Amino acid sequence: MSSAPAPSSPVAVLSVDDARRIALRAQGLLGAPDRRAGVRGVLRHLGAVQLDTISVLARSHELVPYARLGAVGRPAVEAAYWGHGTSFEYWSHAACVLPVEEWPLFAFRRRRYRDRGHLWGHQVSPETYRHVLDKLRAEGPLTSTELGGAKKTAEWWDWSDTKIAVERALAFGDVVCTERRSWKRVYALAEQAVPDALFGQDPTDADCVRTLVAQAGAALGVATRADLLDYHRLRAEELDPVLADTGLVPVEVAGWGPDGTAAPAWADPAALAAAPPRGRHRTTLLSPFDSLVWDRARTERVFGMTHRLEAYTPKHKRVHGYFAMPLLAGGRLVGRVDPAREGRTLVARQVSLDSARHVGALATALREAASWVGCDAVRVEALHDERLRPALEKLLAV
Numbered sequence: 001m002s003s004a005p006a007p008s009s010p011v012a013v014l015s016v017d018d019a020r021r022i023a024l025r026a027q028g029l030l031g032a033p034d035r036r037a038g039v040r041g042v043l044r045h046l047g048a049v050q051l052d053t054i055s056v057l058a059r060s061h062e063l064v065p066y067a068r069l070g071a072v073g074r075p076a077v078e079a080a081y082w083g084h085g086t087s088f089e090y091w092s093h094a095a096c097v098l099p100v101e102e103w104p105l106f107a108f109r110r111r112r113y114r115d116r117g118h119l120w121g122h123q124v125s126p127e128t129y130r131h132v133l134d135k136l137r138a139e140g141p142l143t144s145t146e147l148g149g150a151k152k153t154a155e156w157w158d159w160s161d162t163k164i165a166v167e168r169a170l171a172f173g174d175v176v177c178t179e180r181r182s183w184k185r186v187y188a189l190a191e192q193a194v195p196d197a198l199f200g201q202d203p204t205d206a207d208c209v210r211t212l213v214a215q216a217g218a219a220l221g222v223a224t225r226a227d228l229l230d231y232h233r234l235r236a237e238e239l240d241p242v243l244a245d246t247g248l249v250p251v252e253v254a255g256w257g258p259d260g261t262a263a264p265a266w267a268d269p270a271a272l273a274a275a276p277p278r279g280r281h282r283t284t285l286l287s288p289f290d291s292l293v294w295d296r297a298r299t300e301r302v303f304g305m306t307h308r309l310e311a312y313t314p315k316h317k318r319v320h321g322y323f324a325m326p327l328l329a330g331g332r333l334v335g336r337v338d339p340a341r342e343g344r345t346l347v348a349r350q351v352s353l354d355s356a357r358h359v360g361a362l363a364t365a366l367r368e369a370a371s372w373v374g375c376d377a378v379r380v381e382a383l384h385d386e387r388l389r390p391a392l393e394k395l396l397a398v
Contacts, residue, residue, distance in 0.1 A: 033069050057285070068282065071371060087178065093231060105211050113172055124165045206241065209238045217247075230295045243266070251266065283361045320352060325338070344377060346375040356385070
């Protein structure tokens with residue numbers, strides 16, 4: 001195990017508010033949105049958009065560009081991700097859609113998976129593995145069902161040998177997913193689907209990690225070592241040898257350390273050189289898997305909100321609801337909404353706000369979200385402070 005890099009003298013000392021605003025701008029949530037670059041621009045800047053099976057208001061990968069661009073058409077979101085050779089799916093922070101330009105940068109992870117060999121269940125025969133590749137070579141991109149079946153039984157976890165083989169091939173880099181159909185992965189031979197100029201690159205592990213850490217630093221704006229590790233789920237022994245060579249600069253952030261002390265961090269030099277962050281703050285509901293908040297420790301440090309996804313918590317133990325979405329307003333996380341849909345009604349099953357002064361922001365976020373998903377009414381069920389209901393319902397009726 002390598003030790004953490006020795007701290008360098010900080011080039012700047014940032015207040016907690018400075019760091020919060022830098023993070024918001026870096027994530028595309030402060031200032032005018034880049035509508036010309038659109039969804040693909042959001043993906044290229046963030047470097048990774050997490051995928052998840054849960055779909056309540058919408059799927060998480062749809063909610064991420066919506067939070068930054070506003071009510072961009074949902075078909076346009078899907079079209080920007082899938083089927084045009086501009087992105088691929090792989091293991092980053094979790095299962096993520098990634099810009100295709102990052103294909104070479106995950107060579108280090110593909111090599112590590114290949115060295116491990118044994119992935120996702122029992123070992124499949126070399127014949128089964130070759131059969132999957134031969135079928136894709138002969139017939140072109142296919143789903144696991146078209147390859148021969150995803151499961152042996154009705155149990156979700158009971159993968160067939162074909163499914164295990166193709167997922168292993170995906171991890172190793174023999175196969176790539178650049179498209180989904182009805183939420184099913186479509187597998188293709190990487191040598192056929194990845195542009196030649198990218199497929200032929202073979203950077204060293206250190207070069208891969210160095211570039212990914214720099215990209216994560218730019219997407220976060222300012223980050224602790226732990227934040228940088230978490231963004232693409234790197235190991236300390238991968239990050240530490242290259243951190244000083246990423247181009248990120250050492251800073252200190254007051255209030256990020258224990259008991260409000262200063263903490264060492266790393267910043268994107270472009271973020272420090274830019275004019276102080278200012279401009280239009282987005283008012284929006286955030287997916288719990290949004291890269292602004294997917295790191296729970298960072299969310300608490302930057303925004304003072306302790307947020308947990310409770311989808312897998314027994315219902316009677318939930319505090320904020322199944323898919324509670326943080327409410328972003330004025331550059332702060334000011335509440336939570338647990339949404340659902342009933343026909344053309346957006347239902348806020350459970351709502352909490354930090355203060356009554358955020359009722360207007362809540363109403364704005366609910367109305368915009370409802371319109372985006374094709375709802376023409378909003379119903380609020382449980383409100384943490386019922387004294388706010390008259391004002392909220394009046395605003396929702398506008």
